[in-house]
Structures are given as structure tokens and as C-alpha cells.
Amino acid sequence: MNIVLKKLLYLIVMLIIISLISFFAINLAPNSFFASGELNPNITKESIEQLKAVYGLDKPLYIQYLSWLSAILQLDFGISFASGTMVKDEILTRLPITLILNISSMILIFILSLYLGIKAAFSKSKFFDKFATQLSLLSFSMPSFYLALILILVFSVNLELFPIAGLHSVTNDGSLNYYLDFLWHLIMPIFVIVFAGIGSLTLYVRSLVIEILKSDYIFFAKARGLSKKELLRYYILPNLYPPVITLLGLSLPAVIGGSVILETIFSIDGMGLLFYKSALAYDYPVIMGILIIGAFLTLLGNILADLVLLKLNPNYNNE
Template sequence: MKAYIIKRFLYMIPTLLGASILIFFLYALTPGDFVDSNSSLTAERKAELKLLYGLDQSIIQRYFTWIGNVFTGDFGFSLQYQQPVSSLLSDYIWNSFIIAFASLILTWVVAIVIGVISATRQYSFFDSAVTLGVFAAMSLPSFFIGLLLIKIFAVDLNLFPAGGMSTTGSNATGFSYILQVLDHMFLPVVVLTMLSVGSLTRYFRTNMLEVVKQDFIRTARAKGLKEKVVIYRHALRNALLPAITLFGFELPALFSGAIVIERVFNWPGVGSIYMQAFTVRDYPLLMGFTMFIAVLTVVSNLLADLLYGAADPRVRVK
């Protein structure tokens, strides 16, 4: 197992280097930048700023300067917010992480429960209703679902706030503040869960249908084990193995998907500053956040591989 972990760590290095090259050159080769797009600056001032921020250097020099700073934890300087990208992301990234992580946990719990029940009751009314609901949730745009839930639960029923992270003008602290945050994050988490749970539910259902037809399940039933023991102890454990590999893509995908949801619900996460950075071409901030997503993807895949290795003895032996 130790050799397997070391091998996976070594794979991360060329992957992140390749991702950094793609990220940097994707933004660097895009016409215009923050200085060029600012029409209020004179030509002399633009030349001064380009010299100050190193934008007058060749693209190769800029890449090596940028990647060298990244290794020290410096993702550049945000031209729009006039502060380091690393400190800017640290101020907002945790707000996004709250709803992304809550949605991840809720998505997996709901997907496992519904997927198992749907597989054990194949072609039943419940299975048909789940299939219809899954495809309906997957086909609707995220902003439409968000606005619809705001209309129903915030405007009509007045059960949850329409947006923000806390009540305007509130000075709540401690447990009261936590309750406020939970109240405000309910609708964004529900929307993210609805968008993610569909495909995962179908995946668990398909895996369960394949596992319950295998010989070891027939043997377990022939031994007289209860159906719940057969399904939840034997079938579900084996059906979870292929799904573990999906874990590496779930959390980064939720961060990316939360960008639109944060705008809809006015959630003070990294999505709001990310969208604003696009409008003014604040490429250091865009590259810093994209690189963060790349690192999160690689780390999540590493964790998924380690979990798979711990769950499947064949991987450890190999």
C-alpha cells in the first residue's frame, strides 16, 4: 500500500505542471488584459502598469515567473482588488467550500439511499418516479431552479431568505450566527444537490442492478441471510467500489457549479469575484482560482484512489 501511495503522489507532479501550462497560456494568449481594457488610463500610464506588473515581458518569462511564485504560495496580484490573489481567495473560498461540502455529503447520502431502493424495486412506481425526477432535475438550468426555489420558498412561503449569507444588519455571533448561515445556505445547497444527485443516483442504481445478479449474492441468499443483510452488507459494499472513483470529480465540479448559484443567491463566495474578474479581465485572479480547482481535482482524485485501494484488497495486493 505504501508503494501505491508513493506512486500516486509522483503522478501528481507532472499532472499539475501540465495543468499550470494549460491554465497560464490559455489566459495569457487571450487578447487584452486588465490594463488594456481600462479606457480611463492614458497610454503612458498603461505602459507604466505593464512594466510594474511584468506584462511587458515575453510569455515564456511570465510563465516561469508565475509558476515559481505558485510554488511559494503566491498566485499573483489581483489588479482589480489590489491585493494578493492568495489572500483574496482565502477570504472567499471558505464560503464556497461550506455549500460545496454540504451539498457533496447530501448528494451522496440521497443518491445511495434512492439508488439502492430504486434498484431493489426495479420497474416499480417508485423507480419510475425517481427516473422522471432525475431527468427533470438534470435537464433544467441551475439559475432557473434557483430562481424557482426563491419564488416558492422565499417570496411565496417566506420560509427561507432569498439570498446572502446572513441577515442584513445583524450582529449575531456564536451559535446564533451559525443558525443564520444554515438558514441562508439551505436553498443554495438544495439547488446544488438537485443538479448533482441525478447522475449519481442512476450510477448507483446501475451498479446495484449488476451486483445483485452476481453469484456471491445468490450464495448469500442461499445461506438464508436476511434480504437487508444481503443488500446493505454485501451488495451495497461492492456497488460502492466503482462509485468511489467519482469522488475525485464531485467536489471540484461542485465548486465550478456553485459559481452560477452564488450569483443567483448573492452568496459571498469565490464565484462572485470570479465572474467579476471575467468582465474586467483580471487574469491573475482567474488563473489563481483555476489553478486552485486543478489542485483540488488532483488531490480529490488522489484521495479517491487511496479510498479505492483501502476498500479493494486487489489494489493493495497489486
């Protein structure tokens, strides 16, 4: 219980620090929504000043920050400059698809990296080991946006096997066909995220398994006549889970940040695409709301990874 409280306190402190840095960094940007041309070009300076007063932008910066911080503690992220709707509502309508993309991708990355890394280590210097290593190096060096554009060009434009963009090609009638169509639209985006994520983790798992196989306890386990499956279950996997889960927790920011690019390329109406459009429109309330929620999800993922490690190994040092 003490560890959980410490983690929650850490989450709160880090969110406050992130909010402080993000708020002042965005407000120090050289342009703003009211000077970006998004408004009526005939609007007067007096009207702009009135709008700033409505949003509280006529007050000193530190007062703006304290007011904004007080509001987000009540889950009130303000009103969007561009749409005039509540930021919370805009984010909540798009959050589920981003979570589906990222969570399903992380699960697939975890499973595939374990499989490829373990099998490559057991077949060291053989064909599968060379195949997995080259595949991992290609994954590690391939930019996700470039891979996404290649897949769209080949499989969507030329072969017409997958949809180019969006999430749906049919109307929502609640039928099985609607949900299958939804999954069909997610195949290429999830593939890009998984392919870009398995490279480094597969190589890491392979090197860990090779070192484990050199250990004395593996030698004695083999001498006792244990099969490969028993070695894997009782000796290799228990030693693999802690470092792999830790690495997955640390890679969460890259996965969430990468969704901005992929959602924009595939026109997926999630938090990433919303962030991109808001950045172009200088819609600061929406940008700040997405940054805070993204930071919260990242910190929460790291805390959950630590708690899982503690469950697997009670002697795990969480300090």
C-alpha cells in the same frame, strides 16, 4: 507509500500542465485589464506602460510564465489588478464557504443517491422505483441555474420563506442565532447542487444493484436465509462503494465549476463569485489563482478517492 508518491508526482505534473495551458490561454485573450476601461479614462499611455512594468507584463510571455510559476510554488499568486490586494488573501477569505458548499453537497449526494438507487432496485417496477427513476431523469435534465431562479422566485420572492441572496441577515455577534441564520441561507444553494447531482448517480446505483441482485452469490446467500439488511451490508454495499466513489471523484470538476454559477445567482461571496467578478474585470492574477486552486482541489479529490478505494479493496488497480 509508493502509490502515494506516484499520486503526488501525478498531481505536480498535472498542475504544471494545467498552469501552462491556462496561463497562455488567458494571455492570448483579445482584451486585458489595462484596455478594459477599469482604469481612469484619462490615464496616459506612459502611465499604462509603467503599470505593466510594475506587474512584469512588459517582459516576454515565457519569462512572465516562469516568474509566475516560481511565485506560486511559494504560494504567492501575485497582486490583484482591480483591488491591489494580495490574490492569496482574497482567495483564502472566500475559500471556506465554497468548500462548505461543495463538501456538504457531495456528502448529501453520496447518501441520497445510495438510498434512492438501492431502494429503487429492491422495489423494481413498483411505485418507489418509478418515482426514483422519474426524479432522477428530472434532476439529470434540469439546468441548475434555472432551478435556482425558480426556487428564488417561489420561496424567496413569493412565499418569503428563504432569503434571496447572501449569507447573513444578522450581524456577527457569535450567538447561535447567527450560525442558524448562516445555515438558513445555505439551504437553497445546497439543495440546487444536490438535486442537480443525484440524478445520474441514482440511476447508476440502481442499475448496479439490479445486476448484483442477479449474481450467483446473492442467490446462495438468500438460500442460506440471509435477511435483506445482511445482504445489503455484506454483499451489496462492498460492491457498490468502489464504482460510486470513483464516479464521485470524477464529478468533482462539475461541482466546483457549477459553484461559479450558483454563487453568482445567490450572491454568495465565495470563490465562484470572485471568479465571475474577476473575469468581468480582466483581473488575470485572481483568475489564474482560482484556476490553480480549483485544479489542485479537483486533483486532490481524485487522489483521495483512489486512496479510499485502495483501502476498501487492496487489489484495486491504481495504475
